Amino acid sequence: MWLWGAMCADGQVPAGAFHGSTTVVRLAALTGASSLDGRLEELRGRAVLIATKDQLTAALALIELDGVARRIVLCPPDLAAAYFPGVIETAGADAWVRDDAVPEENGAGLGVEVKAQPALVATSVKRQRSHETEWILLTSGTTGAPKLVLHTLGTLTSVILYQRARQPAASNAPVWSTFYDIRRYGGLQIFLRAALRGGSLVLSDPKESITDFLARASAAGITHISGTPSHWRRALMSGAAATIAPTYVRLSGEIADQAILDNLKLAYPGTGVAHAFASTEAGVAFEVGDGLAGFPATLVGAAGGPVELKVADGTLQIRSGGNALRYLGEQFAPIRGADGFVDTGDRVDLRVGRYHFMGRAGGVINVGGLKVHPEEVEAVINAIPWVRMSLVKARRNPITGAVVTAEVVLADETDVAGERPQGAELTREIIEACRRGLPAHKVPAMVRIVPSLEVSAAGKLVRPSA
Amino acid sequence: MSVRATIVSQFEVVAGEQQRRLAPLTDDLKLLQSGLDSLSFAIIVARLEDELGFDPFNAEEAVEFPVTFGDFVRLYENSAG
Numbered sequence: 001m002w003l004w005g006a007m008c009a010d011g012q013v014p015a016g017a018f019h020g021s022t023t024v025v026r027l028a029a030l031t032g033a034s035s036l037d038g039r040l041e042e043l044r045g046r047a048v049l050i051a052t053k054d055q056l057t058a059a060l061a062l063i064e065l066d067g068v069a070r071r072i073v074l075c076p077p078d079l080a081a082a083y084f085p086g087v088i089e090t091a092g093a094d095a096w097v098r099d100d101a102v103p104e105e106n107g108a109g110l111g112v113e114v115k116a117q118p119a120l121v122a123t124s125v126k127r128q129r130s131h132e133t134e135w136i137l138l139t140s141g142t143t144g145a146p147k148l149v150l151h152t153l154g155t156l157t158s159v160i161l162y163q164r165a166r167q168p169a170a171s172n173a174p175v176w177s178t179f180y181d182i183r184r185y186g187g188l189q190i191f192l193r194a195a196l197r198g199g200s201l202v203l204s205d206p207k208e209s210i211t212d213f214l215a216r217a218s219a220a221g222i223t224h225i226s227g228t229p230s231h232w233r234r235a236l237m238s239g240a241a242a243t244i245a246p247t248y249v250r251l252s253g254e255i256a257d258q259a260i261l262d263n264l265k266l267a268y269p270g271t272g273v274a275h276a277f278a279s280t281e282a283g284v285a286f287e288v289g290d291g292l293a294g295f296p297a298t299l300v301g302a303a304g305g306p307v308e309l310k311v312a313d314g315t316l317q318i319r320s321g322g323n324a325l326r327y328l329g330e331q332f333a334p335i336r337g338a339d340g341f342v343d344t345g346d347r348v349d350l351r352v353g354r355y356h357f358m359g360r361a362g363g364v365i366n367v368g369g370l371k372v373h374p375e376e377v378e379a380v381i382n383a384i385p386w387v388r389m390s391l392v393k394a395r396r397n398p399i400t401g402a403v404v405t406a407e408v409v410l411a412d413e414t415d416v417a418g419e420r421p422q423g424a425e426l427t428r429e430i431i432e433a434c435r436r437g438l439p440a441h442k443v444p445a446m447v448r449i450v451p452s453l454e455v456s457a458a459g460k461l462v463r464p465s466a
Numbered sequence: 467m468s469v470r471a472t473i474v475s476q477f478e479v480v481a482g483e484q485q486r487r488l489a490p491l492t493d494d495l496k497l498l499q500s501g502l503d504s505l506s507f508a509i510i511v512a513r514l515e516d517e518l519g520f521d522p523f524n525a526e527e528a529v530e531f532p533v534t535f536g537d538f539v540r541l542y543e544n545s546a547g
Contacts (some may be wrong), residue, residue, distance in 0.1 A: 210498060230504055237507075238498045239533035262528035368504055398523030399508040431483065440484065445509040446516070 002067030002129040003153055004030070007195055015173060015198055019220050020056030021205035021213075023118045027063070027195075033120035035060040035289070036097065040068060042112055044130060046095040047071035049110065050089065051079065055182055055203040056118040059191055061097045062182075066153055067129035073136040073148070076183040077206070078439075081106050083145055090148050090329045091136055129144035136328065137185060139280040140371045144438075148328040149280050149335070157192050158321035159284040162306040164197060168350040174248075177202035177217045178229030179235070185280040186253045188368075190226050199224075218244045221385075226250035229260045230368035230400045241267045250287070252276040253369040254401040255357040258293040265291060277357075281335050282342040283322025285309060294348075294356035310341060315361050316348050317341040334344040359394060359402075363463045367441040368400035374463070377404060377444065380437040381430055386411050391453050391461055392444065406430070406444040409453055469543050472517055476510045478504070484509075493536030500535065520545055 007014040007027065014027035025035075034040055035057060048069045052058045058074070065072050075084075075092045084106040087093070095112035098104075107113055135156060138146040170460045176194040180187030182203065194201035202217045213234065217225065225246045227235070232251060249264055249271055256275035264273045274289040285307055300309045307320040319341040326335055336342050347358040365372040374392035381390040388411040394402040408430060411424045413420060421429050427447040434443040454462040467475070473490055477500070481488035485528045497507070515521040522545035523529055532538040 233531060234498070234504050236531035237533060239496060259523070259528045265533065266528065266530075299500065368508070395512060396524075397508045397512055399511055400504055403505075403508050403512050405512075435483075440505055445512050 001031060001153055001158075002133070003063055003192075003195060004067060004127050005129060014195070015262065015381070016175075016194065016200035018056055018059055018194075018200065019216070020054065020118045021203070021208050021216070023056060025056065025060065025118070025120055029120050030060075030063065030125075032125065032380060033122045034064060034125050035116050035118065035120055036064055038121065038123045039112075039114045040064055043095055043097070043114065044068050045070050045466065046091045046112065047091055049073045049075060049091070049093045049107065050095035050183075051075040051096055051102050051106060052086075052099040053077050054099050054118050055063060055205070057097075057099050057116050057203070059182055059203065060118065060120070061116055062191070065097075066133045066135075067131060069133050070131050071134040071136060074183045076138055077181060079138065079146070085109075085139065087148065088212050091263070093150070099368055137188070137280050137324075138183075140186075140373070144373075144376050147332065150325045150328055152325070155283065155322055155324060156188065157196060159306055160189070160193055160196055170196065172223070173197075174199040174224045175202065175220055175222045175448055176200065177204070177220075177222045177225045179204055179213075179225075179231035180253070180369075183442060184229070184369075185278060186226065189278065189284065193224075208419065210235055210238045211243070214238070214240045214243040220245055224248040224250070228251065228253035228369040228401075229256050230254060230262060231262055233399055236263055236267060246271055247270045248274070250274050250276060252278055254366050255359075256293060257397070261291055261293060277316070277344075277346075279344050279346075281286055281324045282318040282344045283307075283320055283324065285316065285320075286316045292354065292441040293353075294354040297350060297353050300355065308341075311341075311348055311350075311355070312341075313361075314347050314349075316344045316346050316355075318344060338442070363393070365392075365394040365402050367402055367404060370441045372404055372442045374404075377406065377434065377438060377442055380434050381444075383437075384430065384433050387430070388412075389453055389461070391463070393464055395445070400441075403445040404442060406447045407450045407453060408447055409450060467517065469520060469546050472537055473510075473542060474513065475511055476517070480506050480510050480513070480526050491535050493534060493539070495535040496533060497538060514542065518542065518546065 017026045050058050050061050096107045096110045097114045097116045135151045137149045141147040176190050176199050178187050178190040182188050182191040184313045201219045204213050229251050274287050276287040278284040310317045323342050324335050345361045347361050348355040349358050363374045377392040388409045390406050390408045392406045395405045397403045430447045457463050484506050487499050522541045532541050
């Protein structure tokens with residue numbers, strides 16, 4: 001299977017349109033036009049980095065390059081310049097597609113550079129499949145450097161195709177939208193749904209206010225829309241949620257608590273509100289539409305569907321055709337266990353016939369859909385000369401699901417050269433140090449100075465299990 | 467310090483930390499036009515819980531999300547009883 005081929009199934013050109021914040025592209029136009037500066041064939045057989053700020057540009061490049069490139073690497077729009085060389089090397093990239101907003105230096109060493117744009121330019125283009133393209137997604141690692149996760153179009157679409165084969169096509173093609181960026185797994189699923197089910201897609205733009213985005217989505221007639229619980233809370237806080245009248249509202253990427261599900265039911269009466277679980281490594285696990293937090297225990301161990309779930313050591317594990325194949329780079333363990341299941345690292349707890357999500361094993365913190373590894377923040381805090389050790393934890397939060405907090409043990413004054421700040425100045429300095437070294441969502445919201453931290457017999461910090 | 471004054475002070479502190487320009491905090495100010503982002507609100511709510519001893523969002527019943535600064539203050543004042 002290849003994307004353009006699947007979009008043109010039954011000899012039809014795709015009927016939908018993709019909406020960027022400034023441009024609308026009718027997909028049918030791709031039969032005689034390209035966003036790739038007339039240079040598609042130069043990218044055939046190559047490992048191509050797609051590094052654009054603009055989402056529509058990336059979406060068009062994905063449609064044009066699947067089946068053409070040997071490998072495509074989806075760089076999220078906020079990928080720091082410092083990580084480019086590592087990503088290029090690990091992915092074996094030899095070409096890239098960028099837009100004006102991404103600096104040329106980021107692609108140093110790449111042989112072929114194609115400047116792409118969100119508009120199509122008429123050109124004679126032969127859409128022909130020559131490669132089973134590998135799709136590389138980036139996910140955050142413990143050290144802050146991204147991990148590269150290998151998928152194919154087949155793994156990314158296994159659940160979508162399963163559903164497509166079983167649900168009749170809607171009489172009116174859906175108009176999808178997502179608050180997510182399509183370079184992340186949750187957003188990519190929506191992009192692929194829209195592309196493969198004959199729909200349209202309204203893409204968000206970080207430069208646009210939520211009110212403007214919802215107005216644009218409404219004007220495009222959106223029927224289906226997805227985002228994280230944090231995105232949805234923000235939409236509700238904007239007072240503009242009622243601008244849209246979707247038939248289907250989807251949450252994923254964070255724990256959907258009962259409050260946000262109830263709030264969305266109130267905001268969109270009569271609309272299906274579903275929450276889904278998926279991860280870059282494990283793929284899509286399920287979608288629950290009964291309006292209740294958590295998921296029915298009957299899903300675990302159920303056979304016959306496209307996805308098998310089990311709970312082992314308190315975490316949710318998934319085996320399906322949607323699992324990623326492996327990480328690129330030799331230092332990583334296999335994604336799948338010996339029995340073929342992928343451990344999501346998400347802890348679940350069984351209560352009265354329903355599993356509820358309890359946060360991440362290994363302490364990974366999810367701040368508004370963005371992962372934070374405590375060790376990475378601790379490393380920055382521990383580098384302050386007058387800090388002995390620190391423990392970074394999640395604290396539940398009604399706006400972003402969680403925020404980062406830190407407990408810090410100070411070094412003995414006699415051990416430290418120079419002066420140690422006092423009182424409130426101490427915690428302010430620690431937060432400032434984090435702000436200099438880390439993106440905003442990783443900076444502790446609060447810092448507490450504690451006399452000591454518990455260390456296990458094995459000499460490791462005792463981390464909270466909740 | 468009153469609930470309102472505590473809230474105003476947290477808005478100002480967090481705006482300073484996040485290097486965001488805070489709009490004048492009038493009751494009809496839309497929260498999303500206050501200059502703060504979601505992360506800023508998350509930090510404000512967490513710190514207010516420490517200062518005031520409660521989190522009105524974490525109630526049994528779904529609370530209506532505040533849209534204006536006035537809604538936000540009332541949500542806290544009502545929860546304070």
